[in-house]
Amino acid sequence: MMQVGGYDGDMLGKTYDSQICSIARSLEVVGERWSLLIVRDAVFGGATRFGDFQRRLGIATNILTNRLEGFVEAGIMRRHQYSEQPELYEYLLTEKGQALAPALVALSEWGDRWATDGEPPILYTHATCGAGVTQQTMCSHCGCVEDPTEIRAVIGPGMPPERLPQEA
Incomplete structure (x- = not known):
């Protein structure tokens, strides 16, 4: 079986440099503990201020500072000054x-x-009509893909030439 994205079943180290895979690249940005919870509170809870995130999550201030700075650097959030005296900032999703x-x-x-x-502790609904929101895997030709075993990972156009399988 051909390996896709450099995944061979071994545990990942501290960096994902050897992984040619968009999942690995995503984890480099949002895969640390607390990261997706911060984004969750921003997306679904409207949190924007440092204190809001800290109170809601109970996260240590140094860790929250690092995560928010990383999100700004990665372009996931932008820092916006909302007060000059005292100098205060909020973190807005891009x-x-x-x-x-x-x-x-x-x-x-x-x-x-x-x-x-x-039962689910949180339900996601469409703000316009109130109906439930779900996430589905869609085929651009057939529609909804119910069986995950029907999904294949194949080499895409972004695979570096040196990582392509060598023909025998």
Whole structure:
């Protein structure tokens, strides 16, 4: 079986430099503990201020500072000054940050099924009509893909030539 993205089943180290995979690149930005919870509170809870994140999550201030600075550096959030005296800032999601919403819904659905005892603790709804929101895997030709075993990972156009399989 051909390896895709350099994944061979071994545990990942502290860096993902050897991984040619968009999942690994995503984890470099949002894969640290607390990261997706910060984004969750920004996307779905409207949190923007340092104190809001700190109170809601109970996260240590040094860790929160590092995560927010990393999000600004990665373009997931932008820092906006909302007061001059005292000098205060808020962290606003960019389009790139808002685009994480479907991934958060998908993780929540997985958690509702596999990591929660009983009913879902949080429901996601469409603000316009109130109906439930779900995340689905879609085929551009056939529509919804229900069976995950029907999904294949194949080499894409962004694979570096030196990582392509050598023909025998």
